[in-house]
Amino acid sequence: MCGIAGWLSYRRDLTTRAETVDAMIDTLKRRGPDDSGRWIDRHAALGNRRLSVMDPQGGRQPMTAESDDGTVVLVYTGETYNFRELRGELRSRGHAFRTDGDTEVVLRGYLEWGESVVDRLNGMYAFAVWDGRTEQLHLIRDRLGVKPLFYHPTDDGVLFGSEPKAILANPLAERTVGLTGLRELFSYAKTPGLAFWEGMREVEPGTIVTVGRDGLRTRAYWSLRTLEHTDSPDATVDRVRELLDDISERQLLADVPRCTLLSGGLDSSTLTALAARRLKRDGERVRSFSVDFIGYTANFVSDGIRESPDAPYVRDLVAHCGSDHRDIVLDAKDLADPALRAEVVTAYDFPPCVGDMNASLYLLSKEVRRHSTVALSGECADEVFGGYKWMYDAGAQKADIFPWLVQGAGDETVDPFERAFTPDVEKSLGLAEYARESYRSAVAGIERAPGEDDREFTMRTVSYLHLSRFMQLLLERKDRMSMAAGLEVRVPYCDHRLVEYVYNAPWSMKTADGREKSLLRSAAADILPRSVAERVKSPYPSTQDPLYAAALRDQARDLLASPNHPVFDLVDQGLLAAAVAEKGPATTQGSRSALERALDLAAWFDAYAPTVRPY
Structure with a gap:
């Protein structure tokens, strides 16, 4: 796992711009704390910051292959889980290998198959290939978009990087955010390809961007297709389990310590139990980690989204599978620390505005990084198997807007937090209509399976929207927060084989026991304690400590004392003051979110000094 960055310029001599290239690479140090590398030629410069996971001694980057026709250079981030099979095939075709990891396999695969190497890769990856034989740069991203890759076209080439900060380190990229960027951020639409900063794009999942002297072109090499599902219910459960067994075994492969992130829910518990069974064969215990808050379990109150605290179920799973477990217990003071907020905003390169x-x-x-370098996460199982409450809400299913934006049955109101903005900004953003337009674009190409009735097609649409849009928000969050700590988080439920198979299974199979995620529950029933298998879905926890909300109010009060702060070009001071003035031991969810949004925006203005154009 690494961070990559580079610059292609057909009219500049980049050998004289090494200092700028190094500045771009250095912004990614947290993604790759173990090593750094750079390759520069006249028109192309590629760099890498490395987190050593596979072949620590031999996997240095950039990797090159020389020929009489030119040099091929690769910078790569992520993991290819089937690299051993591919290496065997490439050896049979005459390729020799100097290293034991997956990076050289991808390079040699490109030499053998060109861009079509992507059709053979199973994994999470984003990489750039400079082909000196054709003087073209290829930017390639995995099928589900697990690993990020951004680019910024220039007048004679392109800038690229794993995060926007790498591109922003180049003087050719301006720190400007326009109306589209703000709409994307605050509407939770996550349109594929769009980026927050003006001039930037994000390589879409399953896509290759090629830049040459004649310009830039894109090609989708994978998409979520509608296929007829012919397996019986029992055969479908068996196939899901077969895939999970294979995926978990592949994704446990590493030359560094591994662990799982355990919430006590169905998703992460299944992965932890599978990992425990697999590692036991090698005489190992799986390590697991969970997050908790001081006093959270003892004082837990259902908020309508989270029905139960995680800790009791975590204990049940740990006792059942015998993992070597640690609870990471946080307090309100740490969570509300302004310095921590600044770190989170800097990791994103924009204000995430979703709180603690x-x-x-x-x-x-x-904390996990102190003990392990690789962690398996249950992220995205809800998108794949159908786990969210709103998926089962009739109003959300029928609304002409993304289901996760519907506030209650039949109500089609977009996220109400837009009330934090000034009236002029709110009117200019037009978030409700923007989200509806984005929704209409997202559903336009969904195909109905042969013989699929209206109910099944409605739920196929709901599934598609979550896999193609909502999941990207969660993957972005997981990547930024984990990689800022130098931790590689793998997401087994994003294996494209599993996603393709379950997407095409009828909704009736996904809810066969009258509940959410029936396929996953049935596939994992034999390896989980009953309490965990039957647990009602409870999302990632959020602190309920009133001291956290009180700290937010204090910080927002300090912010209001600086009325000329640029954040108030967007945020309505009166609305923020009303949130600060709330009385009682706790702050309402809407007011708390308004406080968090204002503070995140202020931290972003302080860190980036951007030019913002909301009109």
Whole structure:
């Protein structure tokens, strides 16, 4: 796992711009704390920051292959889980290998098959290949978009990087955010390809971007297709389990300590139990980690989204599978720390505005990194198997907007937190209509399976929207918070084989026991304690400590004392003052979110000094 960055310029001599290239690479040090590398030629410069996971001694980057026709250079981030099979095939075709990891396999695979190497890769990856034989740069991202890759076209080439900060380190990229970027951020639409900063794009999942002297072109090499599902219910459960067994075994492969992130829910518990069974064969115990808050379990109150605290179920799973477990317990003071907020905002390169869940994930990742370098996460099982409450809400299913934006049955109101903005900004953003337009674009290409009735097609649409849009928000969060701590988090439920198979299984099979995620529950029933298998879905926890909300109010009060702060070009001071003035031991969810949003935006203005154009 690494961070990559580079610059392609057909009219400049980049050998004279090494200092700028190094600055771009150095922004990614947290993603790759173990090593750094750079390759520069006249028109192309590629760099890497490395987190050593596979072949620590031999996997240095950039990797090159020389020929009479030119040099091929690769910088790569991620993991290819089937690299051993591919290496065997490439050896049979005459390729020799100097290293034991997956990076050289991808390079040799490109030499053998060109861009089509992507059709053979199973994994999470983002990489760039400079082909000196054709003087073209290829930017390639995995099928589900687990690993990020951004680019910024220039007048004679392109800038690219694993995170926007690498591109922003180049003087050709301006720190400007326009109306589209703000709409994307605050509407939770996550349009594929769009980026927050003006001039930037994100390589879409399953896509290759090629830049040459004649310009830039994109090619999708994978998409979520509608296929007829012919397996019986029992055969479908068996196939899901077969895939999970194979995926978990592949993703446990590493030359560094591994662990799982355990919440006590169905998703992470299944992976932990599978990992425990696999590692036991090698005489190992699986390590597991969970996040908790001081007093959370003892004082837990259902918030309508989370029905139960994690800790009791974590204990049941740990006792059942015998993992070597640690609880990471956080307090309100740490979560509300302004310095931590600044770190989270800097990791994103934009204000994430979703509160303490980012902060706690970052602190969890930092603590886990003290013990392990690789962690398996249950992220995205809800998108794959159908786990969210709103998926089962009739109003959300029928609304002409993304289901996760529907506030209650039949209500089609977009995220109400837009009320934090000034009236002029709120009117300019037009978030409700923007989200509806994005929704209409997202559903336009969904195909109905042969013989699929209206109910099944409605639920196929709901599934598609979560896999293609909502999941990207969660993957982005997981990547930024974990990689900022130098922790590689793998997401087994994003294996494209599993996603393709379950997507095409009928909704009736996904809810066969009258509940959410029936396929996963049935596939894992024999390896889980009953309490965990039957647990009602409870999302990632959020602190309920009133001291956290009180700290937010104090910080927002200090912010209001600086009325000329640029954040008030967006945020309505009166609304923020009303949130600060709330009385009682706790702050309402809407007001708490308004406080968090304003503070995140202020931290972003302080860190980036951006030019913002909301009109």
